[in-house]
Amino acid sequence: MVFLFLFGNGCPSCKSIGNDTETRVQEIYGARDDFQALGLDLWNSTSSVTTITAFKSSTKITYPLLLKAGDMEQKYTTTYDRVLVIDQEGKIGHKGSTVVNNDLDNAVSVIEGLLATTSAGYLEVADGSPAIGLYPNPVDQNASLHLILAKEAMVDIRIYNLAGQEFIYLGEEALSSGSHVRDIPSGDLPSGIYVLRALISGQVYTRKMVVN
Template structure:
């Protein structure tokens, strides 16, 4: 009986250790609540290149390396609509600890809470935090870091560039244009202080893209010109455009192209 128990323990232990993914494998999905209390799933970003920072909100070296993920990995690609960055707290720390983590690191991309299970899914254990993973647009693991974030930043950036290039080279200009204009949800949302807005024109048009408060007062004009057909992206820094005077809250952004008008809401958190 003792030998049988030892055998079963060994089988279970080896299975848990092996339960991880490698480069080229399908990326395990997940759904977690963000620091802003919004439900976020990996499947929300199908067709995009996703960067994941596995961190612990109370981890000292994660606090040191968090700014690297923001400045060297996220910001160079933040205006590309085919790119998304997510931080997953694998220590399952409370919201207050994650708020402090955001404040100390300066990270502006989305942070997800209670995400330890994903660390186990990707690495086979709960101790491989402070790691980077890049997921390709087709949902497979394009890069999986084996050391702390500060040891492989160049490889991560190269992987992101490579995966984004695959998307751009597979799309011919003018292909799959919509029948009318489209306006995407800004990202990140909520944001502080910068966010990216993207839209698509089915034909050349006089374009206006403006931001309003909830009372209808105009806050900023982001675009006011004639533009050719295609996908467009605009970055808006609420701090710069308003001199830092805008309060936290909900704002409206409105796209006008020809005789078509589209409107969406976004949330500024300061």
């Protein structure tokens, strides 16, 4: 799952609410493997390392802030001072229609609901272990997907970028209960953050994958 804070590097209201996205979102959910917060600077004309550093300093944001992301404005048909939540399937789970100060409560509620749905799926996995593990992560060359299944299941594995584009499809197969390992050909992926989605007997699980 991905939380997106769309901001302008010189936007006063964005600076004012920025720290709330840190304390109410990043500090609470940021340590989870299935969650990533990102900030996208839509003010391309003034977006630079200097302006982003100043914005980060004033808001105390610790999650990544990306420069010159103005093309996202057209892609998501939105503007700055908005938040979006991309769900475990790479679809928009929440799209703010007002300034973040009036919408953050709604976004947090959506995040909590979506993460609760994912966590419930762990009940099917033996010994309380997560359904999937990704090693190593961050990835330098290739990675391995480790599955632990409590019972036989149909498994479909795909990897998407944050724009929802599918980069890798490992196929769909029936797997028996127990442990399974699958190689992920991630060596040719551009550096960045990706979402690994595992569809296991109709239940969606996600993992954040970072490629160096």
